[in-house]
Amino acid sequence: MSKQLIFGLFLLLSLGLFTYTLFRLASFFRLTRKGFKVDRIGERITTTLLVAFGQTKILRKPVIGLMHALVYWGFMVITIGSLEMMIDGLAETERIFGSWGILYDFITASGDIFAAIIILSCFAFLARRHLMKVKRFSGVEMTTKSNMDATAALTMILILMFSLIGMNTGYLVNHRDDIVGSYPISSLLTGLVSVESAHMIQETNWWIHIVLIFVFLNILPYSKHFHIIMSIPNVFLTDLKPMTQMNNMASVTKEVKLMMDPNTAFAAPAEDAPPPERFGVKDIEDITWKNYTDSLTCTECGRCTSVCPANITGKLLSPRKIMIDTRKRMNDRGPGLSKDPNFDDGKSLVGDYITAEELWACTTCNACVQECPVNIDQVSLIMDMRRNLVMEESNAPKELVQMFTNIENNGSPWQFSPDDRMKWAEGLSLRT
Amino acid sequence: MEEIERLSEENQPQATNGAFHVPTVAELKAKGEEPELLFWVGCAGAFDDRYQKVTRDFVKILHKVGIKYAVLGTEESCTGDPAKRAGNEFVYQMQAMKNIEMLNGYNIKTIVTACPHCFNIFKNEYPELGGTYEVHHHSTFLQQLINEGRLKVADGGEFKGKTITFHDSCYLGRGNGIYEAPRKILEALDANLVEMRRNRSKGLCCGAGGAQMFKDAEKGDKEVNIERTEEALETNPSIIATACPFCMTMLTDGVKDKNKEQEVKVMDLAELIVKANNI
Ligand code: SF4
Numbered sequence: 001m002s003k004q005l006i007f008g009l010f011l012l013l014s015l016g017l018f019t020y021t022l023f024r025l026a027s028f029f030r031l032t033r034k035g036f037k038v039d040r041i042g043e044r045i046t047t048t049l050l051v052a053f054g055q056t057k058i059l060r061k062p063v064i065g066l067m068h069a070l071v072y073w074g075f076m077v078i079t080i081g082s083l084e085m086m087i088d089g090l091a092e093t094e095r096i097f098g099s100w101g102i103l104y105d106f107i108t109a110s111g112d113i114f115a116a117i118i119i120l121s122c123f124a125f126l127a128r129r130h131l132m133k134v135k136r137f138s139g140v141e142m143t144t145k146s147n148m149d150a151t152a153a154l155t156m157i158l159i160l161m162f163s164l165i166g167m168n169t170g171y172l173v174n175h176r177d178d179i180v181g182s183y184p185i186s187s188l189l190t191g192l193v194s195v196e197s198a199h200m201i202q203e204t205n206w207w208i209h210i211v212l213i214f215v216f217l218n219i220l221p222y223s224k225h226f227h228i229i230m231s232i233p234n235v236f237l238t239d240l241k242p243m244t245q246m247n248n249m250a251s252v253t254k255e256v257k258l259m260m261d262p263n264t265a266f267a268a269p270a271e272d273a274p275p276p277e278r279f280g281v282k283d284i285e286d287i288t289w290k291n292y293t294d295s296l297t298c299t300e301c302g303r304c305t306s307v308c309p310a311n312i313t314g315k316l317l318s319p320r321k322i323m324i325d326t327r328k329r330m331n332d333r334g335p336g337l338s339k340d341p342n343f344d345d346g347k348s349l350v351g352d353y354i355t356a357e358e359l360w361a362c363t364t365c366n367a368c369v370q371e372c373p374v375n376i377d378q379v380s381l382i383m384d385m386r387r388n389l390v391m392e393e394s395n396a397p398k399e400l401v402q403m404f405t406n407i408e409n410n411g412s413p414w415q416f417s418p419d420d421r422m423k424w425a426e427g428l429s430l431r432t
Numbered sequence: 433m434e435e436i437e438r439l440s441e442e443n444q445p446q447a448t449n450g451a452f453h454v455p456t457v458a459e460l461k462a463k464g465e466e467p468e469l470l471f472w473v474g475c476a477g478a479f480d481d482r483y484q485k486v487t488r489d490f491v492k493i494l495h496k497v498g499i500k501y502a503v504l505g506t507e508e509s510c511t512g513d514p515a516k517r518a519g520n521e522f523v524y525q526m527q528a529m530k531n532i533e534m535l536n537g538y539n540i541k542t543i544v545t546a547c548p549h550c551f552n553i554f555k556n557e558y559p560e561l562g563g564t565y566e567v568h569h570h571s572t573f574l575q576q577l578i579n580e581g582r583l584k585v586a587d588g589g590e591f592k593g594k595t596i597t598f599h600d601s602c603y604l605g606r607g608n609g610i611y612e613a614p615r616k617i618l619e620a621l622d623a624n625l626v627e628m629r630r631n632r633s634k635g636l637c638c639g640a641g642g643a644q645m646f647k648d649a650e651k652g653d654k655e656v657n658i659e660r661t662e663e664a665l666e667t668n669p670s671i672i673a674t675a676c677p678f679c680m681t682m683l684t685d686g687v688k689d690k691n692k693e694q695e696v697k698v699m700d701l702a703e704l705i706v707k708a709n710n711i
Pocket residue numbers: 304307308309310311317318319361362363364365366367368369378379382
């Protein structure tokens with residue numbers, strides 16, 4: 001009875017905490033704009049199956065990608081076991097899914113094997129972070145916190161997996177005559193556990209495992225490892241347009257139509273028209289909910305930055321930083337802004353977090369979008385910030401201002417006369 | 433990809449010495465005719481010294497095949513792409529709406545262009561403002577002409593055994609999934625096609641997209657076009673093939689910077705076909 005009670009209270013407490021976090025996030029989402037339509041559901045499901053469950057994009061780097069994919073698939077299987085543990089804890093049962101027969105054998109066996117694979121992978125990941133110099137793990141945006149985050153999460157996953165194997169091993173010895181399920185890895189370790197200590201080892205590891213799951217769950221939303229929860233929905237919300245298609249600004253269309261229509265050109269604006277939205281993105285209230293979802297999903301893996309032509313050639317731009325800064329800005333300003341719509345801390349996302357110099361370095365090549373394993377769209381946010389620089393702040397490099405003038409006056413980005421547009425066609429002939 | 437087979441072949445007027453005139457849509461209209469295909473030349477195609485050559489070679493091919501095409505001539509105007517990518521949605525939409533009004537006024541249905549940026553904006557961004565057309569990039573267009581047997585290449589063996597590497601334009605490749613058509617053309621030329629380390633969806637930008645063409649680069653330790661040119665030169669090519677006016681400028685500059693312009697030529701797909709066919 002007491003185990004049941006303690007576990008019940010613990011579960012209540014952690015789910016309560018998690019709910020608080022969700023409410024906090026919801027209040028942040030409420031600050032963002034609309035502007036992303038969720039349609040083409042069939043295609044979204046296919047994309048999710050391929051990119052999230054199939055890990056196709058992470059596998060673009062085959063070796064390390066395969067290790068991640070194994071950890072991911074392992075998590076999927078082991079989650080079924082965690083669910084069972086929760087029910088066991090509440091109902092004071094033991095291995096309640098045990099009646100599933102061969103399916104249960106399959107689930108336990110693969111969970112047991114995956115636990116070992118995950119342990120090996122996590123050691124490899126730790127080694128990559130701390131012993132090898134992987135270039136994409138550095139950069140101005142990679143703060144100490146961000147690196148500690150990664151190490152802490154890997155350590156926690158390691159303890160989770162060791163405790164799972166410990167629990168299974170204890171169980172095997174404890175129940176030597178009535179074992180349900182199959183445990184190929186743990187059964188190799190039974191020699192290490194005496195019959196007397198078996199029950200204690202099983203129980204202790206059970207508690208370590210389940211407590212850590214909920215500690216982890218509550219830490220996730222405050223770390224880059226939130227991607228464990230966010231990546232599936234974010235992949236489902238992939239921008240399905242061709243990568244180089246930039247969205248149309250409907251607010252501008254309305255104004256341009258008015259300008260071009262001689263009948264309305266001089267009409268006074270309607271009295272009751274709502275104040276126009278700011279053009280582009282200057283601060284956190286201008287981003288769409290989809291931009292915010294992207295920033296929450298970013299795992300800070302740096303694959304985007306490592307293929308960015310601007311970053312490779314030493315410019316300040318780093319698409320990963322765009323995501324990290326967006327998330328950070330929401331954490332800094334969101335709490336104040338959700339209480340007081342006029343809250344102003346004298347800073348803004350563009351200017352104080354992300355500089356114009358970074359934004360102007362982007363070639364819109366979309367290499368970052370292509371490589372992001374969780375289908376984040378960095379470019380549309382960069383472009384929306386550029387739009388703000390140009391249309392609200394008139395802050396464009398002078399050559400670009402000249403280019404705008406050329407287009408308006410001559411219909412070409414260069415200073416050529418439209419009358420010369422057919423010069424190339426003079427004196428053409430085919431060889432006869 | 434839509435079939436271009438239906439575009440009829442008819443003999444275009446041509447003088448005995450091979451000289452021909454490039455028809456404009458307005459001229460056809462005066463005769464009560466409409467073109468089956470609009471060739472959108474683009475600003476680089478019209479004004480850039482180097483790219484004018486590509487424009488000329490492409491119309492030679494159109495003429496040779498005998499497709500009833502026309503250009504807009506002095507009525508053509510910037511699509512607005514550089515303005516939009518530089519954040520100026522106003523200038524873009526004004527250009528787009530003017531262009532759409534004209535294209536729809538002329539009843540244009542099918543467009544081909546040798547510029548991936550024009551191609552992308554027609555195909556993906558004009559529809560929302562009321563301009564919906566069947567849009568081809570010249571790379572896929574030429575490849576289909578070859579496929580359909582209307583355009584022959586490689587009889588002369590001009591490129592046999594020569595090493596060619598192809599640089600993917602971001603707006604063709606990642607942007608619109610066109611990776612294979614240009615490569616098929618190069619294979620048809622009997623050339624020795626060698627890939628750069630970063631190719632297809634992993635291709636590195638030339639550095640000109642997103643309106644970079646029209647401004648100085650931000651401070652860094654290298655120019656993007658140099659990084660890409662170095663990679664192209666690692667394949668020891670005789671020719672770096674491109675399918676975009678901006679890529680052509682960036683890589684040509686890169687090759688010059690490396691003092692390799694004698695050994696290595698940067699050429700467009702249309703130019704290669706014209707050369708192979710002696711058109
Ligand atoms: S689109 Fe911009 S940010 Fe993304 S990789 Fe290319 S240059 Fe970098």
